[in-house]
Amino acid sequence: MTAWFQSFGITYEWSWLIATIIGILVIALPLMLAVAMIIYADRKIWAAIALRRGPNVVGPWGLLQSFADGLKVFLKETIIPSGANRGLFLLAPIVTFTTALIVWAVIPFDYGVVLANINVGLLYVLAASSLGVYGVIVAGWASNSKYPFFSALRAAAQMVSYEVSIGFVLICVVLYANSFNLTDIVMAQKGHKLFGLLNGYGFNPLLFPMAIVFLISSMAETFRTPFDLVEAESELVAGHQTEYSSMSFALFWLGEYGNVILMCALNALLFWGGWLPPVNWAPLYTIPLLGWSAGPIWLFLKMGFFFFVFSWVKATVPRYRYDQLMRLGWKIFLPLSLLFVVIISGWLMFSRYGGAA
Amino acid sequence: MIALLSFYLFATVMLASAVCVIFSRNPVHSVLWLILAFFNAAGLMLLVGAEFIAMLLVIVYVGAVAVLFLFVVMMLDIDFAELRSGFSRNLPFGIIIAIILFAEMFFAVRAWQAGPVLSAASAPEATQPNIVALGQVLYSRFLYPFEIAGLILLVAMIGAIVLTHRSRGDVRGQKISKQVDRRPEDAIKLENPTVGEGMKL
Numbered sequence: 001m002t003a004w005f006q007s008f009g010i011t012y013e014w015s016w017l018i019a020t021i022i023g024i025l026v027i028a029l030p031l032m033l034a035v036a037m038i039i040y041a042d043r044k045i046w047a048a049i050a051l052r053r054g055p056n057v058v059g060p061w062g063l064l065q066s067f068a069d070g071l072k073v074f075l076k077e078t079i080i081p082s083g084a085n086r087g088l089f090l091l092a093p094i095v096t097f098t099t100a101l102i103v104w105a106v107i108p109f110d111y112g113v114v115l116a117n118i119n120v121g122l123l124y125v126l127a128a129s130s131l132g133v134y135g136v137i138v139a140g141w142a143s144n145s146k147y148p149f150f151s152a153l154r155a156a157a158q159m160v161s162y163e164v165s166i167g168f169v170l171i172c173v174v175l176y177a178n179s180f181n182l183t184d185i186v187m188a189q190k191g192h193k194l195f196g197l198l199n200g201y202g203f204n205p206l207l208f209p210m211a212i213v214f215l216i217s218s219m220a221e222t223f224r225t226p227f228d229l230v231e232a233e234s235e236l237v238a239g240h241q242t243e244y245s246s247m248s249f250a251l252f253w254l255g256e257y258g259n260v261i262l263m264c265a266l267n268a269l270l271f272w273g274g275w276l277p278p279v280n281w282a283p284l285y286t287i288p289l290l291g292w293s294a295g296p297i298w299l300f301l302k303m304g305f306f307f308f309v310f311s312w313v314k315a316t317v318p319r320y321r322y323d324q325l326m327r328l329g330w331k332i333f334l335p336l337s338l339l340f341v342v343i344i345s346g347w348l349m350f351s352r353y354g355g356a357a
Numbered sequence: 358m359i360a361l362l363s364f365y366l367f368a369t370v371m372l373a374s375a376v377c378v379i380f381s382r383n384p385v386h387s388v389l390w391l392i393l394a395f396f397n398a399a400g401l402m403l404l405v406g407a408e409f410i411a412m413l414l415v416i417v418y419v420g421a422v423a424v425l426f427l428f429v430v431m432m433l434d435i436d437f438a439e440l441r442s443g444f445s446r447n448l449p450f451g452i453i454i455a456i457i458l459f460a461e462m463f464f465a466v467r468a469w470q471a472g473p474v475l476s477a478a479s480a481p482e483a484t485q486p487n488i489v490a491l492g493q494v495l496y497s498r499f500l501y502p503f504e505i506a507g508l509i510l511l512v513a514m515i516g517a518i519v520l521t522h523r524s525r526g527d528v529r530g531q532k533i534s535k536q537v538d539r540r541p542e543d544a545i546k547l548e549n550p551t552v553g554e555g556m557k558l
Contacts (some may be wrong), residue, residue: 013359088389119486123412130420135391137424141385141431149431156428160421174366178486 024113027104035257036066042257042311050316051257070085076246081144084243088142092250096135100258103128107265108183110275110295121182122170126163127267128220132259133159135252136223136230137239145242151239154322155223155230161329162220168337169214171246172344173270176201199280200273206344211271213333215309218263220329222256225314260310261303268302275299364404371397384430392423409487 005327009098040055040063048053055062080089106121108114118124133156140152174180177188193203201207220227237331241252273294277284287294320328370393377390395418402411495503550556 017359087384118408120408120412120488122411123416127420129413129416130416133420133424134373137427137431138389152431156424161426163420280452327533 020115024105027115028101031101031104031258031261032254034261035254036070036255037063038261038307039066039069039253041307042314045308045311046202046315049312070250073246073250078246078248079094079243081160081243083144084141085144088138090244090248092135092139092240093136093248093255094144096132096255097251097258098255099128099131099135100255100262106182106185107262107269108274109188109299110293111183114183115298117181117183120180122174122180122185125182126167126170129259129262130159131165135255139240139244139252143240145243147236147238147242148240151230153234155240158223158229158325158329160222161326162217162333165213165329165333166217166221168334168341169210169217169275170270172207172210172337173201175204175341175345175348176204177209179226182269182274182285186269187275190276191271191280192273197280199276200271201279202271202273206243206340206347207210207271210337210340211267213337214271215267215306216328218267218327219310219313222259222263224310226317226318227325229325232319261307264303264310265299266307267306268299272346274302274304360404363400367397367400367404371401384433385427388423388427392419394421395423407487409491431438475523 005018008015010018043064043065043122044054055065058064058068080086087323103125105115106124109116128208136155136159137152140148140150140155143149155302173185177185179185179188184220189200191197192199192201202211223230230236236242241249272278273309275296275298277298285294287297372507374390374393374397378387378394381387381390395414399411399419402408402414548556
């Protein structure tokens with residue numbers, strides 16, 4: 001697109017800027033729509049598992065429920081508690097929302113379809129997702145209220161704990177792919193297992209346990225049930241969101257669900273072949289008749305599947321106790337992922353470099 | 358042009374937030390300004406092409422160190438009057454540190470003006486990604502310093518655990534394996550008591 005703008009006689013720099021801004025809008029606006037629909041899907045799946053109907057009044061099959069909720073929230077008054085730290089109180093939801101959006105810059109939707117194809121893509125994802133905790137901590141502190149503050153402390157401890165094991169899991173993937181670039185990681189999964197028949201690291205017996213650890217850790221990282229200790233309503237009212245209303249509350253929700261979709265995308269990209277079809281068979285790579293690349297469809301299908309798993313777990317698994325959460329993170333996932341880093345690097349040393357140190 | 362604009366943006370915001378770290382009255386605000394300064398430093402690193410260092414700065418300092426820092430500062434019960442009462446007592450120390458810092462900055466600027474340390478004024482054009490270059494150097498030429506640094510960190514970690522770990526005798530922790538191992542035969546007893554006679558448990 002940069003070249004297209006250059007053809008109008010604009011310099012390279014400015015056409016790059018315009019093209020990038022358009023790229024950002026092309027990703028961010030559908031993402032907002034996806035968040036609205038995914039909240040609807042979440043409620044429908046949850047309702048179906050609980051033998052309820054779920055949202056079914058606004059629009060056909062209740063499809064417009066999220067938009068109605070959005071409108072309602074938009075029309076409400078933004079209340080700032082008198083004891084709150086005004087600036088930080090308003091900043092916190094913005095931080096949550098922004099950090100949920102910026103990670104999408106490096107997520108590839110098809111080969112070459114990515115806003116920023118940078119060498120350190122995976123590190124960028126880690127860096128940006130580690131920023132997300134600030135929204136919760138700052139909200140908890142700035143609210144000047146007990147429950148949000150407890151929530152902030154829980155959030156900080158939980159995020160830091162699970163990021164450790166996520167880091168080790170990512171190292172396993174990077175060792176196999178030989179790259180931090182997300183596009184390269186996906187391309188390295190092409191024909192990875194069963195004589196080049198299956199696409200995806202998840203089919204590798206050494207990496208499958210890591211895929212499971214990553215799935216569970218990503219639930220903990222996004223504060224989804226059964227790890228939603230941060231907003232456990234029986235203990236902390238609504239956690240860090242207790243004092244929020246109107247759009248500042250809505251921004252938390254948008255950010256949270258944006259993060260959930262992001263984690264689904266990462267699960268798909270890192271372990272299950274991203275935009276590649278699960279089976280390495282040529283007709284699956286294009287849409288029949290049209291001849292377009294089927295990449296984005298495969299990615300969205302995989303993301304949809306992982307989102308269903310997230311909802312399924314949310315509807316069926318009871319909430320963890322805080323010590324159980326910490327035990328899982330530090331005493332099970334951390335040693336397990338560390339062990340697999342050793343095993344995988346040893347196996348790769350043996351199989352790729354002939355065991356020579 | 359855009360690179361220049363972003364340089365001035367990052368540099369200005371970094372300096373401004375660094376000043377705010379010192380001048381803001383609330384310690385929590387100070388930590389948050391510090392985080393903003395880290396973040397803009399990472400942006401400057403990106404501009405000179407050190408993308409790995411930039412990401413590491415954000416992951417390690419912003420994502421881990423500053424979170425714990427913020428955590429501790431938030432839980433402190435800060436009494437501003439008490440903080441100010443120590444001002445005159447700590448003044449000599451403060452002045453000494455200020456003089457040392459000023460002297461270092463003075464020499465750094467003078468040395469920089471005297472000419473570049475390396476023969477090449479700017480970094481050579483990168484032909485491979487940062488991480489690859491760094492990995493090759495770390496695991497060949499600087500292998501021993503790197504391994505020693507790792508060992509020191511390991512010792513520090515074990516030391517921190519040893520210093521803070523205490524075993525309390527009055528706590529009954531949950532033993533999950535014991536709970537899972539429990540069979541119905543051990544836990545349930547079926548009795549058929551006759552009328553008028555109690556049960557002996």
